[in-house]
Amino acid sequence: MDLFGSALPENANRPRHHLVVTRVDEHDFGWVYFYNARDFAETQDHEHSLVGNAPVIVDRQNYGLYSTGTARPIEHYVEEFRSGIRHPL
Incomplete structure (x- = not known):
């Protein structure tokens, strides 16, 4: 979680989440991976859902990882990536 910018990286009491690909x-350029907490994926109980877990783009050419966002639909970030606007993780 810390690699994706946990909101509470210094909080030793934060819950440990097991992430799963959902x-x-x-796409022609690679893949967009969506993920969430395993507990949410298994129960669909929003109490276990992550917040701000933006999908990750994996480039087919170099297997680089690139962040997207949550403020706009995923299509916006896919078009940005296609046009050369990239945000490496």
Whole structure:
């Protein structure tokens, strides 16, 4: 979680989440991976859902990881990536 910018990185009492891939969209440039907490994926109980877990783009050419966002639909970030605007993780 800390690699993705945990909101409470210094909080020793924060819950430990097990992340799981919940969806993968394939594109000509690579893949977009969506993820969430395993507890949410298994129960659909929003008490266990992560907040701000933006999908990750994996480039087919170099397997680089790139962040997206949550403020806009994923299509916006996919088009940014296609146009050369990239945010490496």
